[in-house]
Amino acid sequence: MKNTEITETAHYLTFRLQDEMFAIDVAQAREILDLLPITKVPRMADFMRGVINVRGSAVPVVDLRLKFGLACAEDTIETRIVIIEIKADEETTILGAVVDSVHEVLEFKPDRIEASPHIGKRWRTEFIRGIGKYDDEFVIIIDIGKVFSTDEPLLVQEIENDTEVSEPGEASE
Amino acid sequence: MAKVIMTADDAASVRQMVSFTLQEAGYEVTEAVDGQDALKKINSLTIDMLITDMNMPNMGGIELIRKVRAIPRIKFIPIIMLTTESQAAKKQEGKKAGATGWIVKPFRPEQLVAVVKKVLG
Amino acid sequence: MDKKQQYAKAYRQEAEEHLQAIEEAILDIEENPDDTEGLNRLFRAIHTIKGSGSMFGFDDIAAFAHHVETVLDHVREGTIPVTSPLIDQILMARDRIKVMLDASDDDDDSGADTETDAKIIAALQKLLPEPADAITDTDTDATLQLPDQDEALNEETVYRIRFSPHASIIADGMDPRLLLNELREMGGCSIVANTGAIPALDDLEAEKCHFSWDIILTTHSDINAVRDVFIFVEDESLVNIRPLLDTPFETDEMQLSPRLGEILVDKGDANPEKLNEALDNRKKIGELLVASGAISPDKLTSALTEQTILRKRSSAIIADSVRVPSAKLDKLVNLVGELVITQARLTQIAGESDAGTPDKAELADPVEALELLTNELRDCALDMRMMPIGTIFGKFRRHIRDLSAELGKEVELVTEGAETELDKNIIERLSDPLVHLIRNSIDHGIHAPEEREKNGKPRRGTIRLSAAHRGTKVVITISDDGEGLDSGLIREKAIDKGLIAPDAELSPDEIYALIFAPGFSTAPQVTRVSGRGVGMDVVKREINTLGGEIRITSEKGKGTTIRLTMLLTLAIIDGLLVAVDGRRFVLPLEQVESCAELNPEHLASAKGRDMFRVADELLPYIRLRDIFGITANSRSFEQIAVVKAEHFRAGVIVDEIIGNVQTVIKPLDRIYQHAEGISGATIMGDGAVSLIIDIPGLIRCVRREEEKMLAYGNPE
Incomplete structure (x- = not known):
């Protein structure tokens, strides 16, 4: 039974934010960089970490934890910047996403992906393409294009009390 | 008195065609097989017009035209040159030598008559 | 026996003689390859067979003989040597013509043997020096004019020719098509027939020529050669030859592609007033001129043809300049920018190294040379992007x-x-x-x-x-x-x-x-x-x-x-590099008036604004640290740059003014389009990204904060 938009076997890059495993289509991941100095752009929202130099281009960097409305975390030696390519309206945006750690590339067959996340209610479904399963762990396959189509922090619908979330929009300095 | 036209051509078939055609149109025609022959014949008769081939043995058309233009008695007669289309360059040469006009082979008898009528008035 | 048959008979007889002459001549040549007289005889014989053949209905023979003539023409010119294969081929061709001639006598088809013809023709063509010569067709009318060497070296010229033959030209035995064909042989030729003068059928005199032609000829030949085409008709016909482009490579595109209206006026087919009238109507000019009766449809077609050719030509000439995708140009400019920065760093390092070291003296020259080259390259690259x-x-x-x-x-x-x-x-x-x-x-x-x-x-x-x-x-x-x-x-x-x-x-x-x-x-x-x-x-x-x-x-x-x-350009600007808490920013140097140590005593407050005194003047100031929300590691002494933007002057207080830099501006991504006070980014010599400050934006931003404070009734 087809229950997701995903109809073809594809490869996914998996990474971790907090205690969740996420995945994006490898076709959208350009490269994975170790953490490097990020130049903060003043007066922008916290999840906008700044810009980095990727071979001569100033590439914006977004903190995915903050973007997803998860708690802020210290950078570690595991922290990576995934350079992502998003195509929208014939325009290609390149941006870096800061993630806690990057894992392997997995192959999911369409029949192994479920449509709606049954793992709790807190994920906003419009940004989720499906849920895969790997080693008894759920992998949330996200639509990275949709994630960045809005300026607001995402995914978390019902914020748990103990979760720190930055305000949407402009940071108040 | 009928006008006298000379046709100089090494091709007998062409001479014949020119002769027949012009005789039928009321002209008197005299034939020459090349430039030398033409000049020799011109010495002993007066012609009103010359139609000459370009490529002939002994003396070619260009030289013939030049020589005819140098003979006071007939220097003003019309001279028509016969060329093949691949001899477009010859046309300039012929004009400079003194040709009045040219006809490109192949041509039809009517064309020939038209040209002759025009230049002889 | 009618005349036609008579002529044919005469031709056959004559051709027999010529074939005989060919055989004798070729054998003479075989014995003595330098026998030019023999060669002339040979050539003339085959030429006559061809020329007369076409006159008396022996088209197949004429066509075949044409190929032989081509080869012999080369032999005469000395471009093909007399060899035994040549002799063999000519003899074979001669025999073939004999067969064709005999066959035509009995009016049967046994002479037709296209396969053999093709074989012999192919063998003849093999003898030619340049197989590329246009001899592959079997058209009787095909030309053999080889382009004059000198002509080929000439530049091409475009001529506009209007040929209006006298109405009696056909009756006079002249076929205007031959002239047009001659033009066609001179180069690229586009001919439009003007049929507007053709009368109604009842009034039509079939013997009269009602056509005129507009010809656009692109040729290596000079104007005299073009005139010579009309040498015998120019007295009675209207022949107008005008070079459109004498020096095509010096003409710019606009002139190469004139507007249609201009062409028509230029040709005298339309007058300027009518043209302007039409232009005012803002429709297709050509159609309008036709509709208003100012020109005939043919004239329009003719002018349109000309326009097309000139356009094509101008695009060909523009090939002198090269089209480059703008992305490539941008990349070049970016790379040059990087080079400029790297070069600046190199110059700096070379200047800082110990004066006593031998390296320094040696470095000085190449470093200076590099700087000059880099600047020239930069100007060059930026100029390419100017429009x-x-x-x-x-x-x-x-x-x-x-x-x-x-x-x-x-x-x-x-x-x-x-x-x-x-x-x-x-x-x-x-x-x-x-x-x-x-x-x-x-x-x-x-x-x-x-x-x-x-x-x-x-x-x-x-x-x-x-x-x-x-x-x-x-x-x-x-x-x-x-x-x-x-x-x-x-x-x-x-x-x-x-x-x-x-x-x-x-x-x-x-x-x-x-x-x-x-x-x-x-x-x-x-x-x-x-x-x-x-x-x-x-x-x-x-x-x-x-x-x-x-x-x-x-x-x-x-x-x-x-x-x-x-x-003039966004790619590279001179900037003033400043730092706040170790973060580097670039102020566009254009907008920087002066720099100074900040003396806290000069700071004042007036009318609810932070002001500072500089040369007996009170100016508002902006502390970058505050406006950018940088709280850490505040300094006890700071520096100030006086900037001006539009009609506004202000001081910008920073931790440190580092010095002048050349920067290559990298646009910030769309997601930063709302970043206030920042106009772009630049990459420093050490690879780090610095932000370029948008001074008017910064001022705007400060004003809003001020107004907010005023609105809260808290001016100080």
Whole structure:
């Protein structure tokens, strides 16, 4: 039974934010960089970490934890910047996403992906393409294009009390 | 008195065609097989017009035209040159030598008559 | 026996003789390859067989003989040596002609053996020096004219030829088509027949020539060679030959591709008045001229053909210049920018190394040479991206036309300095802001015709769009002859909207500048055109992002002028590198007046603003640390740069002023388009990214904070 938009076997890059495993289509991941100095752009929202130099281009960097409305975390030696390519309206945006750690590339067959996340209610479904399963762990396959189509922090619908979330929009300095 | 036209051509078939055609149109025609022959014949008769081939043995058309233009008695007669289309360059040469006009082979008898009528008035 | 048969018989007899002569001649040549007389005989014989053959219906023989003639022509010219294969082939061809001739006698088809013909022809062609010669066709009329060596070296010229033969040309035995064919052989030839003079069928005299032709000939031959084509007809026919392009490579594109109307006028087919009439109607000029009877459809076709050829030609000539995708150009400029920066670093390091070291002296020369080369390369690369601003002027004309129609106004656009060049990337991004400014002028500046008349102005308003270089900048002005801005009204509105304090002391220019404030609109009604006051602030921001400035001046009753001062290029700017808490920022050097140590004693407060004293003057200041929310590691001593932007001067306080840098501007991604006070990024020599400060944006930002404070009633 087809229950997701995903109809073809594809490869996914998996990474971790907090205690969740996420995945994006490898076709959208350009490269994975170790953490490097990020130049903060003043007066922008916290999840906008700044810009980095990727071979001569100033590439914006977004903190995915903050973007997803998860708690802020210290950078570690595991922290990576995934350079992502998003195509929208014939325009290609390149941006870096800061993630806690990057894992392997997995192959999911369409029949192994479920449509709606049954793992709790807190994920906003419009940004989720499906849920895969790997080693008894759920992998949330996200639509990275949709994630960045809005300026607001995402995914978390019902914020748990103990979760720190930055305000949407402009940071108040 | 009928006008006298000379046709100089090494091709007998062409001479014949020119002769027949012009005789039928009321002209008197005299034939020459090349430039030398033409000049020799011109010495002993007066012609009103010359139609000459370009490529002939002994003396070619260009030289013939030049020589005819140098003979006071007939220097003003019309001279028509016969060329093949691949001899477009010859046309300039012929004009400079003194040709009045040219006809490109192949041509039809009517064309020939038209040209002759025009230049002889 | 009719005449035709008689001639044919004569031809056969004669051809037999010629074939005999051919056999003898070729054998003579075989014995003595230098026998030129024999060669001439041979050539003449085959030439006659060919020439007369075509006259008397022996087309197959003529066609075949043509190939033999071609080969012999080369032998005569000495371009083919006399060899035994040549002798063999000529003899075989001769035998073949004999077969064909005999077959034609009995009127049977046994002579037709295309396969054998083809074989012999192929073998003959193999003997030719250049297989590329156009001899492959079997057309009797095919030409063998080899291009003159000298001619081939000549440059091509395009001639426009109008050939109107005398009506009796055909009756006179001349076939005008032959002349046209001759032209065709001279080069690229496009012929349009004018049939307009052909009378109605009843009046048609079949013997008369009612045609004339317009020919565009592109040839290596000179004009005399073209004239020679008409050498025998020029007296009675109208032959007009004009070179269109004597020196094609020195002509620019505009001239190469004249407008259709110009061609018609030039050719005398249309007069200028009729042309202008047609142009005013704004339809397809050619169709109009035809419809109005000014020209015939043929003349139009002819002119159109010419236009097409000239266009093609001009595009071929433009091949002299190369089309490059702009992305490649951008990449080049970027790379040059990186080079400039790396070179600057190198120069710096070389200068810093110990004076005593032997390396230093050795380094000095190449480092200096590199600097010169780099600067030249930079100028060169940037120049490639320069484009005349006129490329976007065209679209304004259309906008104005549509808009004035919509608003019931009469507006004329006058443009000046369309040739002024600036960076393609700036021009592209200027287009929208300019459209907006022009719209605004029409909407607000220029009133309805009746009202203008009442005010003693011409009904038709004028918007003047001009561009000019001023030093390293380009000044673009949009001025209208409208009613001008009402400073009282603006002031009222601004107070009303809480943009300024009711007691604010503002110069007229400062008041006018308020129309660029977010949420400001002076239009009594919100129109679809000017919108709801969004726009002018966006325009200003975009101009600032491009490193430009916008100023507005106005005189009541006389009109308004908006002046944009733009950088020539965005790619590389000189900057002043400053640091706050170890973060580096670049101030555009253009806007920096002076730098100084900050003496805390010079700081003062006046009218609710932070001010500092510099040379007996009080200027407001901005502490970058504060506005950018940098809280860590504050310094006990700071430095200050005095900047000016538009009609505003201010001090920018930073931790440290590091020095001058050349920077390559990297645009920030869209997601940073709302970043205030930042116009772009640049990559430093060490690979780190620094941000470039947008000074007008920064000032705007500070003002808003101030106003917020005022609104909270907390001026200090």
